Structures are given as C-alpha cells and as structure tokens.
Amino acid sequence: MIVVDGARVIYPNGTEALQPCALRFAPGAFTVLLGASGAGKSTLLRSLNGLVRLSEGRITAEGRDITTALRWHRARTGMIFQQHQLIGRRTVLANVLMGRLGHHSALRTLLPWSLAEKRLALTAIERVGLLDYALRRADQLSGGQQQRVGIARALVQQPSTILADEPVASLDPATAERVLAQLHAICRQDGLTAIVSLHQLDLARRFADRIIGIAGGAVVFDGPPHALGGAETARIYGTTPQPEHALEIA
Structure with missing residues (x-):
C-alpha cells in the first residue's frame, strides 16, 4: 500500500506543481493518472519514487516513509520513462541488466553480472517479445521496441510497484496501444501495483481500474473509468462538457 498524505510540490520558481492531496494506491491495481500536458501528473508520479521532493506532506510505502527508506523503496519500484532512457550503444541485455543496480552496493556493481541475473534479464526480455x-x-x-526494453528493465528489478511516466506519449497510436496492453497484461500476471500517467483518454478508459484526473496540479477526479463522464472530462481538460450522445458518437 502506497499512501500519499497531504503531498504538495512547489518548485523553486514558485510554481505550485502539485496542490495538497491525499491518495491511497491499493496493491495490484492498475491506476492511471490522467490529464493534459503540464497538469501535474509527472510531478505526482515522480514524487512517488522520490525523484521529486515534496514541499509538504509525506508518502509512505508499506508504512515506511520513503524519504527515510528511499534505497529500499526504489529497489522494489520499477520506473518506465517516456523517452526510454536507454544507453544506445549498449545491447538490449546490457540495458535491461541496469535494472539490477539498485540491488547491489556501489562496489559490487564493478564486478561482472552473475549468471542468475543474466538469466533473469533474458527472461524479462523474452516476456516483452524481444529475445x-x-x-x-x-x-x-x-x-x-525501445519502450519494451524499458519495461523489461523495470521487470528485472522484481518490483512490487511499476511507475510509468507517459510511457506511450512518443509512440504512434497503434504502437502505443500494443505497448500499454503488454504492460497491463504483465502487471496483471505478476500482481503488480501499476501507476501510469497518460493524456490519452481512450487508453485510460480501456486499461485502468481507477483513474485519477489532474488539472492545474489538483486532483479533480478519482474513480473507476465508467464514472468518467463529460463533466468530469471537462474538469480534467478544461473544456466545455459535451452532451452524452455526442460522447457516444465520438
């Protein structure tokens, strides 16, 4: 269980990127953070892994404050980035093995990877269809394919939680759906808690167990996909609500 209690983020330039919020993320759920670009989705998501420091409030994982147990928390939290964050000149296997770094001391990382870890990495690569x-x-x-390598790198950590920051934003619609479907299926198979930021409403409705809508740094919707109607969508995206029949036609 990840608990967000009064979390607020104000950047050095004075921008309030995340207004105070209280959220709970249940184990095994696939949660989508939905909103327009700049809404605050990435700020919230990255704060869940300590990549963005809170100005106020606290975040706990299994009852432990992540600021005082950050290494433990990150070792069990896989992160998938929008721009893949791969080392281009290295092989797929070498990039996936980078996901094991958090499980070793700095000195241990200077030694070759163990056979067991190489097998673990190859299994993760096979799961995303890139063996x-x-x-x-x-x-x-x-x-x-690069984004699938990013998924494999997260899986090789053997995490309990997956955080994905706009993982399909740079992909064409068909590829985006395939990649997200694969991530969703793996999380279901492994019972992983997934928190994924998206701006595509159709993908959020298709894959999410729960949608958290964010606008202007504030949580403006929190519920199941079927509860996200025209008025709720308008609050998230700052648009004029459409009649229900117009939404159905769309």
Missing part, C-alpha cells in the same frame, strides 16, 4: 534482439544495440530498435 531475438537481446544482443542488438538499443539504438537499432524502433521506438516501440
């Missing part, structure tokens, strides 16, 4: 590409350079892959 034939394991020894290929990452910069030789397509955008969708």
Whole structure:
C-alpha cells in the first residue's frame, strides 16, 4: 500500500506543481493518472519514487516513509520513462541488466553480472517479445521496441510497484496501444501495483481500474473509468462538457 498524505510540490520558481492531496494506491491495481500536458501528473508520479521532493506532506510505502527508506523503496519500484532512457550503444541485455543496480552496493556493481541475473534479464526480455534482439544495440530498435526494453528493465528489478511516466506519449497510436496492453497484461500476471500517467483518454478508459484526473496540479477526479463522464472530462481538460450522445458518437 502506497499512501500519499497531504503531498504538495512547489518548485523553486514558485510554481505550485502539485496542490495538497491525499491518495491511497491499493496493491495490484492498475491506476492511471490522467490529464493534459503540464497538469501535474509527472510531478505526482515522480514524487512517488522520490525523484521529486515534496514541499509538504509525506508518502509512505508499506508504512515506511520513503524519504527515510528511499534505497529500499526504489529497489522494489520499477520506473518506465517516456523517452526510454536507454544507453544506445549498449545491447538490449546490457540495458535491461541496469535494472539490477539498485540491488547491489556501489562496489559490487564493478564486478561482472552473475549468471542468475543474466538469466533473469533474458527472461524479462523474452516476456516483452524481444529475445531475438537481446544482443542488438538499443539504438537499432524502433521506438516501440525501445519502450519494451524499458519495461523489461523495470521487470528485472522484481518490483512490487511499476511507475510509468507517459510511457506511450512518443509512440504512434497503434504502437502505443500494443505497448500499454503488454504492460497491463504483465502487471496483471505478476500482481503488480501499476501507476501510469497518460493524456490519452481512450487508453485510460480501456486499461485502468481507477483513474485519477489532474488539472492545474489538483486532483479533480478519482474513480473507476465508467464514472468518467463529460463533466468530469471537462474538469480534467478544461473544456466545455459535451452532451452524452455526442460522447457516444465520438
């Protein structure tokens, strides 16, 4: 269980990127943070892993404050980024193995990877359908393939939680749906808690167990996809609500 209690983020320039909020993320749920670009989704998501420091409030994981147990928390929290964050000149296998760094001391990382960890990495690569590409350079892959490498790198951590920051924003619609469907299926199979930021309403409705809508740094909706109607969508995106029949036609 991840608990957000009065979390607020004010950046040094005075921008309030996240207004005070209280949230609970239940184990095994696939939660989507939905909102327009700049709404505060990434700020909230990155604060869940300590990448953004809170100005007020606290975040706990299994009852432990993540600021005082950050190494423990990050070791069990996989992170997937929008721009993949791969080392292009390294192989797929080498990039995936980077996900194991948090499980070792700085001195241990200077030694070769163990056979068990290489097998673990190859299993993760196989799960995302890229085993034939394991020894290929990452910069030789397509955008969708690179994002699947990012998923494998998160899986090799053997996490209990996956955080994904706009993981399909840079992909074409068809590839975005395939990548998100694969991530959703893996989280279901492994019972992982997933918190994913998106701006695509259709993908959020299709894959989420719960949608948290954010606008102007504030949580303006929190509920199941079927409760997200025209008025709720308008609050999230700052648009004029459409009649229900117009939404159905769309």
